[in-house]
Amino acid sequence: GAVVSQHPSWVICKSGTSVKIECRSLDFQATTMFWYRQFPKQSLMLMATSNEGSKATYEQGVEKDKFLINHASLTLSTLTVTSAHPEDSSFYICSARRFGGAYNEQFFGPGTRLTVL
Amino acid sequence: DQQVKQNSPSLSVQEGRISILNCDYTNSMFDYFLWYKKYPAEGPTFLISISSIKDKNEDGRFTVFLNKSAKHLSLHIVPSQPGDSAVYFCAASENTGFQKLVFGTGTRLLVSP
Numbered sequence: 001g002a003v004v005s006q007h008p009s010w011v012i013c014k015s016g017t018s019v020k021i022e023c024r025s026l027d028f029q030a031t032t033m034f035w036y037r038q039f040p041k042q043s044l045m046l047m048a049t050s051n052e053g054s055k056a057t058y059e060q061g062v063e064k065d066k067f068l069i070n071h072a073s074l075t076l077s078t079l080t081v082t083s084a085h086p087e088d089s090s091f092y093i094c095s096a097r098r099f100g101g102a103y104n105e106q107f108f109g110p111g112t113r114l115t116v117l
Numbered sequence: 118d119q120q121v122k123q124n125s126p127s128l129s130v131q132e133g134r135i136s137i138l139n140c141d142y143t144n145s146m147f148d149y150f151l152w153y154k155k156y157p158a159e160g161p162t163f164l165i166s167i168s169s170i171k172d173k174n175e176d177g178r179f180t181v182f183l184n185k186s187a188k189h190l191s192l193h194i195v196p197s198q199p200g201d202s203a204v205y206f207c208a209a210s211e212n213t214g215f216q217k218l219v220f221g222t223g224t225r226l227l228v229s230p
Contacts, residue, residue, distance in 0.1 A: 004160070032215060041126075043119075044161070044206065044220040057215065093160050095218075106218060108153075108160030 003027055004096050006109035013084055014117055021079045021112045023094030029074040030096035034106060035067075038091045050077050074099065084116045120144045121209050123221040130228050136194040138224050140207035143188065147209035151218070152181060152192045155204045164205075165192070197228045 003026040013019050023033055032051050036044040048064075050056040050071035058064045066088075068080040077096075081088055091113050095106040122141045130136045140150075148169040153161035167174040167181045167190065174181050180193045194201055204225050208218040 006160075034215075034217065036220075041223075043222045046217055046219075049215045049217060091158070095160070105163075108162070110160045111158060113158060 002098060002107045004030075004094065004107045004109040006092075006094055006112050008112060009110060010113040010115075012115045012117065015085050016083055018080055018082045019084055019114060021081075021092055021094075021114075023077045023079070023096070023109050025075045025096045025098075025107070028096075028107075029099040030077075031074065031099045032097040033071055033077040034095045034097075035069060035077075035079050036093045036095070038093060038111075044093060047079075081114065084114070086116045089114055089116045118143075119222070120147075121207060121219050121221040123205075123207060123224045125224050126222070127225040127227070130197045130226065132199055132228055132230050133196045136192075136197045136201065136226055136228065138192040138194075138205050138207075138226065140190050140192075140221050141188060142190075142209050144209070144211070144219075145188070146211040146213070147219075148212055149210045150181070150183060150190050151208045151210075152179075153206045153208060153220075154201075155206060155223070157204075161206060194226075197226075199228050199230055201228050202226055 005024045007022045035047045047062045048056045048058045056069035071077040093111040095108045151166040152164040155161045165179045183190045204223045206223045207221045
């Protein structure tokens with residue numbers, strides 16, 4: 001149990017377009033989902049935390065108008081990179097905390113590789 | 118400001134020997150620590166964790182040690198196996214707000230046969 005999926009696993013887009021990444025908890029309800037990005041050979045940096053039915057909380061330095069997060073249900077959160085530019089190319093990973101689970105227990109998705117040309 | 122640091126970007130070990138991965142943190146409010154294993158282009162996989170009320174936790178070949186006074190933790194893998202080759206991240210959290218995880222910079226472990 002506790003499987004998290006992401007779609008797509010990789011995407012290539014042109015500069016200026018928007019890209020939506022989905023994160024789903026397949027076999028559990030996730031009250032909280034987290035979005036991270038990872039640059040090559042660097043750490044996972046938390047971008048934002050989303051709770052179902054409420055606005056996401058963004059980390060300092062993350063543009064909320066550029067990285068739109070929607071957590072419409074207990075099993076789905078989406079990250080939309082708006083007007084993507086080459087510097088947005090990165091590996092985006094989501095994680096989910098199970099409803100009723102330990103506060104520090106997060107299950108990670110496989111990640112989405114975004115390449116902006 | 119990197120609150121969680123892994124000062125060794127890489128570590129090479131022979132199969133059967135012990136691998137020791139280190140992690141330091143600066144935030145004294147962290148009360149839970151985790152180790153994750155990650156392969157390229159995949160999400161992290163949870164390995165083992167430890168609460169700040171303990172100084173050791175063991176799970177099979179994996180043992181995590183916590184030295185709160187030194188703000189240091191380590192992951193011991195013994196015996197190391199080639200399949201252990203991956204990037205290992207330590208992470209820390211505190212029981213406030215969203216209890217978000219703060220990750221270290223990672224250590225690439227290579228276990229050679």
